[in-house]
Amino acid sequence: xxxxxxxxxxxxxxxxxxxxxxxxxxxxxxxxxxxxxxxxxxxxxxxxxxxxxxxxxxxxxxxxxxxxxxxxxxxxxxxxxxxxxxxxxxxxxxxxxxxxxxxxxxxxxxxxxxxxxxxxxxxxxxxxxxxxxxxxxxxxxxxxxxxxxxxxxxxxxxxxxxxxxxxxxxxxxxxxxxxxxxxxxxxxxxxxxxxxxxxxxxxxxxxxxxxxxxxxxxxxxxx
Amino acid sequence: xxxxxxxxxxxxxxxxxxxxxxxxxxxxxxxxxxxxxxxxxxxxxxxxxxxxxxxxxxxxxxxxxxxxxxxxxxxxxxxxxxxxxxxxxxxxxxxxxxxxxxxxxxxxxxxxxxxxxxxxxxxxxxxxxxxxxxxxxxxxxxxxxxxxxxxxxxxxxxxxxxxxxxxxxxxxxxxxxxxxxxxxxxxxxxxxxxxxxxxxxxxxxxxxxxxxxxxxxxxxxxx
Amino acid sequence: xxxxxxxxxxxxxxxxxxxxxxxxxxxxxxxxxxxxxxxxxxxxxxxxxxxxxxxxxxxxxxxxxxxxxxxxxxxxxxxxxxxxxxxxxxxxxxxxxxxxxxxxxxxxxxxxxxxxxxxxxxxxxxxxxxxxxxxxxxxxxxxxxxxxxxxxxxxxxxxxxxxxxxxxxxxxxxxxxxxxxxxxxxxxxxxxxxxxxxxxxxxxxxxxxxxxxxxxxxxxxxx
Amino acid sequence: xxxxxxxxxxxxxxxxxxxxxxxxxxxxxxxxxxxxxxxxxxxxxxxxxxxxxxxxxxxxxxxxxxxxxxxxxxxxxxxxxxxxxxxxxxxxxxxxxxxxxxxxxxxxxxxxxxxxxxxxxxxxxxxxxxxxxxxxxxxxxxxxxxxxxxxxxxxxxxxxxxxxxxxxxxxxxxxxxxxxxxxxxxxxxxxxxxxxxxxxxxxxxxxxxxxxxxxxxxxxxxx
DNA sequence: TATGAATGAGGATTCATTCAT
DNA sequence: TATGAATGAATCCTCATTCAT
Numbered sequence: 026x027x028x029x030x031x032x033x034x035x036x037x038x039x040x041x042x043x044x045x046x047x048x049x050x051x052x053x054x055x056x057x058x059x060x061x062x063x064x065x066x067x068x069x070x071x072x073x074x075x076x077x078x079x080x081x082x083x084x085x086x087x088x089x090x091x092x093x094x095x096x097x098x099x100x101x102x103x104x105x106x107x108x109x110x111x112x113x114x115x116x117x118x119x120x121x122x123x124x125x126x127x128x129x130x131x132x133x134x135x136x137x138x139x140x141x142x143x144x145x146x147x148x149x150x151x152x153x154x155x156x157x158x159x160x161x162x163x164x165x166x167x168x169x170x171x172x173x174x175x176x177x178x179x180x181x182x183x184x185x186x187x188x189x190x191x192x193x194x195x196x197x198x199x200x201x202x203x204x205x206x207x208x209x210x211x212x213x214x215x216x217x218x219x220x221x222x223x224x225x226x227x228x229x230x231x232x233x234x235x236x237x238x239x240x241x242x243x244x245x246x247x248x
Numbered sequence: 249x250x251x252x253x254x255x256x257x258x259x260x261x262x263x264x265x266x267x268x269x270x271x272x273x274x275x276x277x278x279x280x281x282x283x284x285x286x287x288x289x290x291x292x293x294x295x296x297x298x299x300x301x302x303x304x305x306x307x308x309x310x311x312x313x314x315x316x317x318x319x320x321x322x323x324x325x326x327x328x329x330x331x332x333x334x335x336x337x338x339x340x341x342x343x344x345x346x347x348x349x350x351x352x353x354x355x356x357x358x359x360x361x362x363x364x365x366x367x368x369x370x371x372x373x374x375x376x377x378x379x380x381x382x383x384x385x386x387x388x389x390x391x392x393x394x395x396x397x398x399x400x401x402x403x404x405x406x407x408x409x410x411x412x413x414x415x416x417x418x419x420x421x422x423x424x425x426x427x428x429x430x431x432x433x434x435x436x437x438x439x440x441x442x443x444x445x446x447x448x449x450x451x452x453x454x455x456x457x458x459x460x461x462x463x464x465x466x467x468x469x470x471x
Numbered sequence: 472x473x474x475x476x477x478x479x480x481x482x483x484x485x486x487x488x489x490x491x492x493x494x495x496x497x498x499x500x501x502x503x504x505x506x507x508x509x510x511x512x513x514x515x516x517x518x519x520x521x522x523x524x525x526x527x528x529x530x531x532x533x534x535x536x537x538x539x540x541x542x543x544x545x546x547x548x549x550x551x552x553x554x555x556x557x558x559x560x561x562x563x564x565x566x567x568x569x570x571x572x573x574x575x576x577x578x579x580x581x582x583x584x585x586x587x588x589x590x591x592x593x594x595x596x597x598x599x600x601x602x603x604x605x606x607x608x609x610x611x612x613x614x615x616x617x618x619x620x621x622x623x624x625x626x627x628x629x630x631x632x633x634x635x636x637x638x639x640x641x642x643x644x645x646x647x648x649x650x651x652x653x654x655x656x657x658x659x660x661x662x663x664x665x666x667x668x669x670x671x672x673x674x675x676x677x678x679x680x681x682x683x684x685x686x687x688x689x690x691x692x693x694x
Numbered sequence: 695x696x697x698x699x700x701x702x703x704x705x706x707x708x709x710x711x712x713x714x715x716x717x718x719x720x721x722x723x724x725x726x727x728x729x730x731x732x733x734x735x736x737x738x739x740x741x742x743x744x745x746x747x748x749x750x751x752x753x754x755x756x757x758x759x760x761x762x763x764x765x766x767x768x769x770x771x772x773x774x775x776x777x778x779x780x781x782x783x784x785x786x787x788x789x790x791x792x793x794x795x796x797x798x799x800x801x802x803x804x805x806x807x808x809x810x811x812x813x814x815x816x817x818x819x820x821x822x823x824x825x826x827x828x829x830x831x832x833x834x835x836x837x838x839x840x841x842x843x844x845x846x847x848x849x850x851x852x853x854x855x856x857x858x859x860x861x862x863x864x865x866x867x868x869x870x871x872x873x874x875x876x877x878x879x880x881x882x883x884x885x886x887x888x889x890x891x892x893x894x895x896x897x898x899x900x901x902x903x904x905x906x907x908x909x910x911x912x913x914x915x916x917x
Numbered sequence: 918t919a920t921g922a923a924t925g926a927g928g929a930t931t932c933a934t935t936c937a938t
Numbered sequence: 939t940a941t942g943a944a945t946g947a948a949t950c951c952t953c954a955t956t957c958a959t
Contacts, residue, residue: 258943291946
């Protein structure tokens with residue numbers, strides 16, 4: 026392996042273990058000793074690749090956002106009408122969460138962590154620009170739907186926001202309850218029906234979407 | 249002032265300053281030195297009232313939850329039909345947030361903080377029971393609406409969940425953006441329209457609710 | 472109950488609970504909150520009776536020493552010759568330990584605790600004077616034995632010291648092992664034979680004392 | 695100096711200063727700030743070498759026990775008969791105490807300190823195993839003496855215990871008195887005669903050992 | 918470039934003692 | 939006289955960051 030390859034490999038392994046640890050413990054509680062150990066490098070080496078704990082955190086976040094964006098973009102193009110394209114986005118998003126729950130964990134964490142105040146302005150802007158990119162995708166789908174007469178004229182930015190917030194907060198909430206071992210409703214139907222409900226609210230012909238009937242409270246317990 | 253009054257006063261002031269500090273810094277970063285100083289008591293005094301940092305945190309959370317619940321309950325009874333009662337809840341909730349934004353901050357914080365893992369089981373159960381109480385109120389309104397034929401038959405627990413998640417996540421998200429000084433859309437219309445959109449999605453006669461037309465992007469900057 | 476009686480009662484109860492706590496935890500670790508609680512008085516009340524933690528500790532020690540001395544003195548007078556009188560002392564001492572192990576604990580503790588450096592000179596002198604009083608009793612018995620020709624001429628002060636040290640260290644050592652749950656030999660025969668062995672060493676006619684033969688190692692486990 | 699040498703040097707210096715401080719103040723009162731300062735390292739450095747205050751304490755104890763055992767073992771092999779070999783052990787033990795009084799201090803301290811309850815079981819077992827090793831040496835000498843007909847048949851384990859306790863408690867007691875500046879008898883003759891007295895008590899021909907006559911009370915004052 | 922030993926500021930918690938009621 | 943709330947110094951331990959090797 027060449028020197029450059031070795032360096033890239035080290036960087037990759039550091040990011041990988043940082044993701045694990047930040048995911049599990051959050052920014053404040055995460056311990057760089059453990060990150061270094063998991064990555065198989067010395068603690069000092071971390072500082073050759075990242076300027077500080079915050080910098081490393083941001084790098085992890087950035088990588089996640091990039092992965093997300095590409096995925097969402099692709100999903101948004103599958104389907105012949107707004108409702109189907111939105112379902113596609115929702116399904117991909119959900120599937121990705123199932124595969125990589127920790128990506129999401131960190132993804133949200135940044136909103137709540139108290140580090141924020143200490144991150145450089147540029148970093149914050151970068152993070153929020155990622156959010157906006159994703160929002161743009163959803164917005165585009167809605168806008169197309171309104172243009173084609175499938176959706177009622179409405180504030181598509183607002184609805185895009187609502188859809189994002191619903192999706193994220195349902196998953197996040199389920200996540201939290203699982204971690205805390207609190208009883209909770211099965212996530213997948215809850216999540217998909219939430220999207221359907223909102224979409225039904227802006228359809229010109231709401232009857233196109235049949236909402237599911239009341240279900241008995243099938244609870245789920247954390248594994 | 250009698251001794252007992254002084255004691256109650258001390259406790260109140262400690263809770264008050266703890267709320268401020270936990271709100272601003274989160275559990276991990278919050279510094280008990282500062283809490284004591286703001287409360288005008290000695291550091292050791294904190295430990296006469298609360299067994300530990302975590303215990304103090306829980307006390308703050310509990311107080312907030314109690315306040316919330318009473319408010320929501322009252323609001324849910326104002327209005328003649330499900331849509332109006334839901335609007336009432338939403339409005340009260342929003343108004344309360346305007347008055348006491350820090351209450352909400354902490355309210356949500358518990359979902360993300362890494363303390364959770366270290367809190368005793370009983371405390372976690374207590375906190376989630378508060379959430380369930382609030383959810384029950386919303387669920388009751390929806391159930392009434394379905395019974396009266398105003399709403400389509402649907403899984404009212406799911407919809408109640410969705411409404412809660414939407415409301416909370418919009419406010420929380422706005423909050424976060426404000427703190428980070430990220431440009432954002434005006435919260436109030438976004439928030440109310442989100443509720444309307446979801447309600448419209450389960451109305452037997454969707455046309456009863458007119459969604460707002462597209463708005464130019466009036467941005468807001470954090471004060 | 473008169474006011475004076477009440478005061479005496481309080482003092483007694485404080486000393487009692489202090490003894491328990493100091494016994495169990497040692498001076499440094501002992502907690503005056505617990506002492507007050509066990510005594511059924513307020514923490515501040517302790518300071519009406521004793522000037523400081525150290526002062527209270529000394530009061531407990533003093534009371535124990537007094538009790539010991541009276542006992543030893545009486546025991547030393549039972550028996551017709553030096554060997555029997557010494558056996559009597561040893562037996563009483565041992566019996567008293569069985570009844571009041573915590574008295575002994577504190578009794579010895581003062582030799583090892585790190586408080587010493589902080590106790591006032593007068594207090595230290597007082598404590599050591601108690602030891603000397605006890606030593607005097609033993610010495611008196613030996614001196615009588617030498618005078619009567621029962622014991623060989625020897626340095627009776629030295630032998631008295633040795634006897635005391637043997638007795639105390641065997642009991643203390645057993646005590647420690649019990650607390651630590653370390654296997655140990657049965658104390659009583661070990662203790663009595665030790666006294667016999669030393670006495671045999673200064674007898675004019677050593678054959679008067681038959682030493683016990685080797686015993687199988689009957690171990691004892693802490694209860 | 696290489697990095698490894700420096701590391702060893704740091705460890706050595708920490709142990710050294712820890713010994714001093716633990717000796718002087720006991721476990722509870724000992725202050726790690728001072729240990730670090732005396733060792734010329736930062737406070738945090740202590741924790742690179744030892745996991746906790748207790749761990750450091752145990753390390754000091756362990757090192758002392760090792761040193762003792764090797765010494766005692768060697769001494770027990772010098773001499774042609776049981777009495778002489780026992781004198782050899784006693785003399786070496788005493789000499790070592792003169793050279794390294796603080797080793798002994800800590801050596802005994804562990805029996806009285808209240809830390810014990812908090813030390814892990816394995817550590818306690820290790821510490822007591824050291825005691826047993828030393829006891830074995832003494833026992834071996836006595837057993838040889840009985841076999842050769844030099845000593846009367848007796849419970850050699852008991853006598854070994856007594857000899858150890860006598861030796862230790864005399865030294866410890868002298869130590870304590872010195873620290874407290876209490877007048878005391880010269881230790882060396884007291885100590886050696888105590889051993890002689892006990893040995894005389896188990897000799898087949900007691901007259902082989904002449905006990906010293908009464909001495910005027912030559913007192914010693916702490917330096 | 919990588920290492921890992923050293924750093925030292927920072928923070929939670931304890932508890933003997935004081936003093937206003 | 940008794941109380942018990944308040945105090946705040948004391949201290950163990952953590953961990954992000956630095957820098958000599």
